[in-house]
Amino acid sequence: MAGRRRKNAGVSSAGAPGEGPGEAVLPADLELEDLYGAFAAHGMDDEDLDDAAVLVPPVKLPSEEELAEQAKAVPMFGYALTLARWTAPHRAVDEFGDLTGPDRAPAARLLGLAPEEGEVPEEAVVEAMRAWSLACDLDLVEIGTTAEGEHVAVPGPDLEPAEQGDAETVLELWLTAAGIVRELAAEADSLPEEEGAEGEAEEDEDRLTQVEEARDEAAELLDEALQVLYETTAFADPGSETVPLGVLAALLVVPEGEEPSEELLGDITDVMVTLDPMLGDLAELGLLDYRPIDPELFDEEEPEGGAPAGEEPLDEEESARFGLVRLTPLGQYGIRQWLLEDGYDAPLVGELAQGDAVELLRTVCEAANVLPEEELRVWVTGREPVEAARELLAAARGDDTYAPLRRMLCQLALTMLGGAAEPAVREVLDDPELGGGARAWLASIGAADVPTPERAMVLWTVVDTFAAQLLDSGGDAELLRELIAGLPVTDNPASYFGELWRVDHPYTADVLEAVGELHLDRAVAKEARKAAFKARSKK
Numbered sequence: 001m002a003g004r005r006r007k008n009a010g011v012s013s014a015g016a017p018g019e020g021p022g023e024a025v026l027p028a029d030l031e032l033e034d035l036y037g038a039f040a041a042h043g044m045d046d047e048d049l050d051d052a053a054v055l056v057p058p059v060k061l062p063s064e065e066e067l068a069e070q071a072k073a074v075p076m077f078g079y080a081l082t083l084a085r086w087t088a089p090h091r092a093v094d095e096f097g098d099l100t101g102p103d104r105a106p107a108a109r110l111l112g113l114a115p116e117e118g119e120v121p122e123e124a125v126v127e128a129m130r131a132w133s134l135a136c137d138l139d140l141v142e143i144g145t146t147a148e149g150e151h152v153a154v155p156g157p158d159l160e161p162a163e164q165g166d167a168e169t170v171l172e173l174w175l176t177a178a179g180i181v182r183e184l185a186a187e188a189d190s191l192p193e194e195e196g197a198e199g200e201a202e203e204d205e206d207r208l209t210q211v212e213e214a215r216d217e218a219a220e221l222l223d224e225a226l227q228v229l230y231e232t233t234a235f236a237d238p239g240s241e242t243v244p245l246g247v248l249a250a251l252l253v254v255p256e257g258e259e260p261s262e263e264l265l266g267d268i269t270d271v272m273v274t275l276d277p278m279l280g281d282l283a284e285l286g287l288l289d290y291r292p293i294d295p296e297l298f299d300e301e302e303p304e305g306g307a308p309a310g311e312e313p314l315d316e317e318e319s320a321r322f323g324l325v326r327l328t329p330l331g332q333y334g335i336r337q338w339l340l341e342d343g344y345d346a347p348l349v350g351e352l353a354q355g356d357a358v359e360l361l362r363t364v365c366e367a368a369n370v371l372p373e374e375e376l377r378v379w380v381t382g383r384e385p386v387e388a389a390r391e392l393l394a395a396a397r398g399d400d401t402y403a404p405l406r407r408m409l410c411q412l413a414l415t416m417l418g419g420a421a422e423p424a425v426r427e428v429l430d431d432p433e434l435g436g437g438a439r440a441w442l443a444s445i446g447a448a449d450v451p452t453p454e455r456a457m458v459l460w461t462v463v464d465t466f467a468a469q470l471l472d473s474g475g476d477a478e479l480l481r482e483l484i485a486g487l488p489v490t491d492n493p494a495s496y497f498g499e500l501w502r503v504d505h506p507y508t509a510d511v512l513e514a515v516g517e518l519h520l521d522r523a524v525a526k527e528a529r530k531a532a533f534k535a536r537s538k539k
Contacts, residue, residue: 056227056230056231056339056344056345056346056369057231057234057235057369057371058234058347058348058349058351058369058370058371058374059230059233059234059332059336059346059348059349060348060349060350060374061329061332061333061336061348062329064167064168064171065165065167066329067167067171067329067330067333068165068166068167068170068171068174069165070286070328070329070330071170071171071173071174071286071330072162072165072170073286074174074285074286074330075284076130076131076134076177076284076285077134077173077174077177077285077286079111079127079128079131079134080131080132080134080135080138080140080177081135081140081159081162081163082110082111082131083107083110083111083128083131083132083135083140083141084135084140084141084155084156084159085155085159085163086107086110087141087153087154087155088154088155089154090152090153090154091103091152091153091154092150092151092152092153093143093151093152093153094151095151097136097143097151097153098129098132098133099128099129099132104125104128104129105120105125107125107128107129107131107132108120108124108125108127108128110128111127111128111131113127113128134177134180136153137176137177137180138156138158138173138176138177139156139157139158140155140156140158140159140162140173141153141154141155141156141159142154142155142156158173171333174285174286174330174334175333175334175337177285178282178285178287178334179338181281181282181284181285181287182222182282183219184281185218185222185277185278185281185282186215186218186219186222186278187215187218218274218278221252221271221274221275222275222278223338224252225248225252225275225279226282226287226327226331226335226338227335227339228248228251228252229243229248229288229325229327229331229335230327230331230332230335230336230339232251233326233327233332234332241326241327242289242324242325242326243324243325243326244319244320244322244323244324244325245272245275245276245279245293245322245323245324245325246268246272246319246322246323248275248325249268249269249271249272249275250268252271253267253268253271254268272293272322272323273293276292276293276323277292279292279323279325280292282331286328286330286331287327287328287330287331287334287335288325288326288327288328288331289325289326289328290323290324290325290326291320291323291324291325292323293321293322293323294321294322296321297321297322336348345368345369347367347369347370349371349374349375349378350374350375350378352364352367352370352375353375353376353378353379356391356395357379357388357391357392357394357395358394358395360375360376360379360395361392361395361396361406361409361410362395362402362406364376364409365402365405365406365409365471366402372409372412373412376409376412376413376416377416379413380413380416380417383417385417385418385420385421385424386420386421386423386424387424388413388417388421389414389417389421389424389425390424390427392410392413392414393410393424393425393427393428393434393438395410396409396410396433396434397431397433397434398433399433399505399506401506402471403433403506404464404465404467404468404471404507405468405471405472407433407434407437407464407468408465408468408469408472410437411437411440411441414441415441415444418445419445419447422442422445422447425438425441425442426438426442429451432457432460433460433464435453435457435461436453436457436458436460436461436464437461437464437465439451439453440461455499456503459499459500459503460503460504460505462487462488462500462503463500463503463505463507463508463511464505464507466483466484466487466507466511466514467505467506467507467510467511469483470507470510470511470514477518480514480518481518481519481520484514484515484518484519485519485520487515487519489521489524493521493523493524493527493528494527494530496527497512497527497528497530497531498531500512500531501531501532501534501535501538502538508535509532509535509536512528512529512531512532512535513528513529513532515528515532516528516529516531516532517529
């Protein structure tokens with residue numbers, strides 16, 4: 001699988017549009033926003049898509065049992081299972097392992113591809129043979145030779161557990177099938193146009209090299225497109241996972257932070273046209289829901305003189321004619337397996353929420369690739385609020401490196417538990433590490449009789465809260481600057497920081513240094529730097 005989004009599609013740019021009135025209206029002839037502007041209301045904007053395209057975030061997947069049921073419901077996979085069972089106890093095949101001529105029409109009828117009576121359409125036979133080929137590739141049928149020299153097919157050992165719904169067997173078979181289709185889709189896209197026989201002997205080697213290079217390029221493009229779909233799907237709001245094909249192509253072509261030029265719009269068109277048949281092949285095996293490019297688009301003529309100035313953007317239905325793709329849960333499962341095989345970190349949401357609160361907060365703090373809110377939500381779901389709150393609060397104590405972040409995550413988890421956790425929170429009001437946060441949480445839910453904290457607890461909690469933000473922000477100066485601007489600095493910053501540098505907290509000096517570096521008020525920044533020096537000297 002691709003590691004990052006493509007900065008260059010590796011295909012030549014479309015030439016400048018012709019001037020004649022007979023030129024077809026292609027995606028390159030439209031503004032990029034026209035290709036997906038109708039879908040902006042679905043929660044996907046340029047910045048979100050760009051951010052999504054450079055991460056491999058945790059994803060939510062159904063259970064393996066649910067995924068196996070979805071796999072068995074894929075028509076082509078189901079056809080392969082049906083034909084494999086049809087071979088029992090054995091069925092004659094030709095020397096290549098294919099169904100014999102007399103069995104091909106009955107196979108198509110068995111799969112419901114042709115009526116029980118009458119002529120069987122050729123396309124039905126072709127589809128049945130494709131299913132047979134898949135069954136053979138998956139070893140759902142095994143080919144052998146009898147003592148009399150007859151070639152026969154028999155059911156393979158995986159057929160019975162697959163039919164019985166064994167999730168491990170079904171998903172292993174489906175993943176193998178998906179890999180085959182993924183490889184064949186790229187090979188089909190790389191096949192050259194038919195040419196005459198003249199000069200073929202001299203050109204065979206060069207042509208083979210060109211085909212191999214084209215196959216590698218097509219495979220790379222498809223893999224990167226699938227990873228971008230995986231990432232955008234993980235970040236999309238429920239119900240907005242569908243990606244216009246033009247957006248997908250733009251993510252693969254347009255360099256980060258740039259607007260698409262006329263040349264890049266041509267590249268976007270080329271990538272769309274290249275991906276179109278490959279995505280259609282993958283959709284047949286259930287990786288994608290795909291609406292292909294409307295072929296009539298290539299026959300439509302642009303009005304003479306070009307598109308009218310100020311023309312309205314395409315509506316949703318018109319945009320959809322340029323292709324729509326949605327990664328299915330099966331597709332997420334398959335791509336995740338390929339990413340893992342290639343050594344990528346592709347976690348599942350909830351993987352860190354299987355232990356106790358100590359393990360939860362520790363692993364969420366230490367993980368480089370995690371959605372903290374999702375992990376916390378999985379952990380608190382179904383737990384008794386008071387006991388869960390007690391466990392979280394106990395796990396939040398400490399003065400180690402991640403302790404401030406643990407306390408911040410604990411606060412977030414308490415919010416998820418809601419007001420029912422109040423008794424446990426009130427138990428820690430006098431705790432020097434937890435008392436300030438406990439009071440803030442109680443105030444946030446509108447609780448009555450929240451005692452006023454002592455000054456020492458207030459200052460310690462200020463340091464702890466900003467220390468957690470330092471740990472959580474990843475050094476984002478803009479975010480930290482916004483947080484620092486909210487510090488309760490009075491008109492006398494020397495007095496305020498004179499108290500703050502004395503706070504006995506492992507991160508006191510770090511917090512003061514951050515304030516000194518980022519606060520926009522020069523007088524406040526200067527006092528913070530002086531206080532940071534004193535805090536360092538105290539150690």
